[in-house]
Amino acid sequence: MPQETSRITYLLQRYTSKTCTRRELEELLAYIAAHPEDAALQHFMETAYQGLPADSALPEVDLDHVYHNIITPAPAKRIFPIRYVAAAAIIAGAIALAFLWRRPGPSTQTNIPLAQQTINNITPGANKAVLTLADGTTITLDSSGRQVIGGNTHITQQNGQLVYGANGTDNRLQYHTLSTPRGGQFKLTLPDGTRVWLNSASSLRYPTAFTGKDRIVELQGQGYFEVAQQANQPFKVMVNSMEVQVLGTSFDVMAYGDEATVNTTLVAGSVQVKEGNALRLLQPGQQAVLDQANHALTVQAADVQKIIAWKNGLFVFNNMTLAAILREVARWYDVDIVYTVTPSAELYGGGISRNLQLSGVLNLLEASGFNHFKVEGRKIIVLP
Known part of the structure; x- marks a missing residue:
């Protein structure tokens, strides 16, 4: 429907210009989860990000400042401020939109980020x-x-x-x-x-x-x-x-x-x-x-x-622990999880495309949390 197409285009423009409200972001995620192959989404992404390599990711987008200025927060126990919104790119001819948020807090970890490790990447299911x-x-x-x-x-x-x-x-x-x-x-x-x-x-x-x-x-x-x-x-x-x-x-x-x-x-x-x-x-x-x-x-x-997001090609999290998220990741990427430490108790929210390679998913989790990861064969080793 033309009216619906116009609305989705508007939401995508608000997202890429870093001006969307929390409610608009939630509306966009819900629409993508229900309509993963929508022509309007496909056309917008192809136009907006024309020329990007298929496996490239957009620069990180920090919406903390945007949210602070345009959103009146709900009660604290219900809101998890955005720290990281990234990876709106076209992968295998389809949209791969990924973003995560968590409870804010200081991080003093000095581990080498997964993106800087040399690994044999693992493809999705x-x-x-x-x-x-x-x-x-x-x-x-x-x-x-x-x-x-x-x-x-x-x-x-x-x-x-x-x-x-x-x-x-x-x-x-x-x-x-x-x-x-x-x-x-x-x-x-x-x-x-x-x-x-x-x-x-x-x-x-x-x-x-x-x-x-x-x-x-x-x-x-x-x-x-x-x-x-x-x-x-x-x-x-x-x-x-x-x-x-x-x-x-x-x-x-x-x-x-x-x-x-x-x-x-x-x-x-x-x-x-x-x-x-x-x-x-x-x-x-x-x-x-x-x-x-x-x-x-x-x-x-x-x-x-x-x-039901899994059937539409998305992981969608809402106040989930890292351990719960990694159980889903293990089943979809056919990997085992090995803990060297107790995983962070931080609660995550947001969504990640199930079309991303494993390294892309782990990079998002690293950037949004306190734990780091190392991949050995088909094992994800959870580090401090």
């Missing part, structure tokens, strides 16, 4: 997965492959996604499993038309046809679901002992074994989350949090744009 058929046969999937899989179950792979036909001729109850490795993601369309995005280090087990009274799938890791509406056949996602039941909705489930909680976040529609005798009904914008240690199930308001 990509569309890749393994499909395990009912008979145990495994098929490797990626972005470029195009193939038709299965005999009586019509399955096609194309452009980084797997699509099941709705009219297979085999009525036997058979299960397939789609698994993404660390450094991988994949999109899946189930036989009922439900679309699933699998994040890295995740798996989904599902039937090749939904023939019973319920549509049941089993998730490990993280997945975003857009469920095809069938009121007479509820859709259920099983995560260990927890059950998420929906009729027609969009939601995200994060259930990694190395996280303390299992989080179910509702984007649209309604879902019911059940664990043991606990039952919670979610409204859009709410999140059910299951503590994996004591099985306590609670409901809280959710930052939806942050939670």
Whole structure:
């Protein structure tokens, strides 16, 4: 829409001229997270930064002074002043916008910045997965492959996604499993038309046809679901002992074994989350949090744009610790984290493109925090 395009162009101009307000910056980030391939964004970046090498970054932009002059701060516990806004560049033909902020504080570290180290750079994750058929046969999937899989179950792979036909001729109850490795993601369309995005280090087990009274799938890791509406056949996602039941909705489930909680976040529609005798009904914008240690199930308001940003090519952080951020980085770049010290307890906010090479992400974290990093092979060593 012309009016929307004009608004986004205005926000981008405000950002690059260092005059945007906090509210405008948040609006811009939310739009990018929801529309990563928007033509207006692409055109503006190509025009504004024409001639820059694909891997170049813009100079650092310190918005502290701008914020001090044009923003009336909210309560301190809710605001984290910007210290670093950088890296709006075109990478692989797409926009890579990255910025971080943290609680201000002095830093006396003298470690050599990561940017000055000679390292073998690590590329970001990509569309890749393994499909395990009912008979145990495994098929490797990626972005470029195009193939038709299965005999009586019509399955096609194309452009980084797997699509099941709705009219297979085999009525036997058979299960397939789609698994993404660390450094991988994949999109899946189930036989009922439900679309699933699998994040890295995740798996989904599902039937090749939904023939019973319920549509049941089993998730490990993280997945975003857009469920095809069938009121007479509820859709259920099983995560260990927890059950998420929906009729027609969009939601995200994060259930990694190395996280303390299992989080179910509702984007649209309604879902019911059940664990043991606990039952919670979610409204859009709410999140059910299951503590994996004591099985306590609670409901809280959710930052939806942050939670679903991964499927749109962004890491988005909101008051997150370095350790929590590095767990996401480790899964996407297929690296291990080694701590030589206890990581800083600083809380970070902002966003980083998932298209950046690993060194670009770590440079942003170094510039915005107190810890430094060293890369050895596929290990990130956290230094003071």
